[in-house]
Amino acid sequence: MKTTRQRAILSLIATRPVHSQEELAHMLEQQGYEVTQATVSRDIKDLGLAKVPLRNGNGNGTQFKYVEPGLGKGYASRLHRVIAELVRDCRGSVNQIVLRTPPGSAMLVASAIDEAAWPEILGTLGGDDTVLVIIEDPAKLPVVKQRFEDMRSEDPL
Amino acid sequence: MKTTRQRAILSLIATRPVHSQEELAHMLEQQGYEVTQATVSRDIKDLGLAKVPLRNGNGNGTQFKYVEPGLGKGYASRLHRVIAELVRDCRGSVNQIVLRTPPGSAMLVASAIDEAAWPEILGTLGGDDTVLVIIEDPAKLPVVKQRFEDMRSEDPL
DNA sequence: ACGCCTGTTGCATAATTATACGAAATATGT
DNA sequence: ACATATTTCGTATAATTATGCAACAGGCGT
Structure with a gap:
């Protein structure tokens, strides 16, 4: 269809x-x-x-x-824009990914991730400048991390 | 050239x-x-x-x-983008403007306003979901408030 | 001036994207 | 059901867009 x-x-x-x-x-x-x-x-x-x-x-x-046009600039989604703009660093271990952000914006990033509702992600915790992302399966961590990295590096012009 | x-x-x-x-x-x-x-x-x-x-x-x-992606519907500055995305409400009294944001992002908005360094603005205070903007001269408040409103109305999302 | 580097451009062509056309599928009316 | 539109899609190809390469131009230190 x-x-x-x-x-x-x-x-x-x-x-x-x-x-x-x-x-x-x-x-x-x-x-x-x-x-x-x-x-x-x-x-x-x-x-x-x-x-x-x-x-x-x-x-x-x-x-x-x-x-999709209408999303400001060339970002593919709100999550993409938020991550490209606010995530300074991205590291992972076992089934956890830790994102570092400027002070005060961690909760914003966390809620953007929640909103996107990726099936591999169990949930997020946003502090002040740190977001903890819990992955369902440790084997999936590299995939999710890579997607974050992509959003960070493949910024539209 | x-x-x-x-x-x-x-x-x-x-x-x-x-x-x-x-x-x-x-x-x-x-x-x-x-x-x-x-x-x-x-x-x-x-x-x-x-x-x-x-x-x-x-x-x-x-x-x-x-x-030009972003510019047609989009943002003239980082402040513009931040306000369009994060400010849910904007009210003012005397020489103060109060902006409401999603939980956790008020500090981000406040720092973006500081960074823009508008001469009419004495300073900002960012809490959790509320930003207080202090205007130098009560007479200037409507102008500043209007500028915030304008930025807000162009949210492409 | 000379060599060296960096950046810009045209040419030719590779790579990608759009479309005319016919066939198959799906809808619509009788 | 039957015939007739309308839509959807693949094939082949046209149209459009990107890029390797060589040439040229300007800057800079020697």
Whole structure:
């Protein structure tokens, strides 16, 4: 069904950077939607998604990603914006990730994470300048941590 | 010069919808900048411009345009962004303005206001979910309050 | 001046994205 | 049910966009 697939697209681009329509088609395939790049192109048009260049920390080889316009700048979600702006450091151990923020903003970051409701995350605790994120399964920690790192480093221009 | 040309690009896309990089190159040519599509592509990357599909009400033949993400609906400054995102309410009396925020983010808002260093503002106090802004002259309060309100009304989320 | 570095650009082409068209599916009316 | 629109989608291809590379330009220290 077109509409459910398009919902899946919105969900995908909100959680990780999607660099091309082919990539998106493959991701959808892994979720059971068999579609071609042509269909993805049409979906993107329907959804009004914007393609924005990424400031990729390293050198050349620019990449892009698709975002929902209307979210300020090119952030894919409110969580993305909050993390890109406020998280200074990100470390993890066993099933815990500790995020450091400027003084006073930890609770804000924690609530943004809660709001996003990632299934791998059991919950968060926000102090003054520290957020503790509890991961359900220690094996999932690297994935979640990587996603945080991505949001931090793949800031739109 | 690259920077002046890029300024011209920003001005062009703000004025009329630009549907392709070739078209943009031609427009620039008419203003005296002789550039190829390749250069335009690089300028667009530098400027972080997003390519968004136009909902062309009528028939098929979709078109696109380039936009400055964040600036159309977006934020002129860090303070703008913070206020748009975090300030839930804004009231004032005599020479004081009270801003209400989500729990835990008041200090963040207060420090953003401090950082902006508006001359009319004597100082701020940030608690948990409340910021107190002290205005120098009660007569200036409506002006400052209006500026907060303006920033608040442009929240894109 | 000379060499060296950094940045900008055009050319040609690779990579990506959009679309015309026909087929299959789905809806709509009779 | 049947015929007729309308929608959706894949294929192939056109259109658009990005980039490797070489050339050139300016800055800077020697």
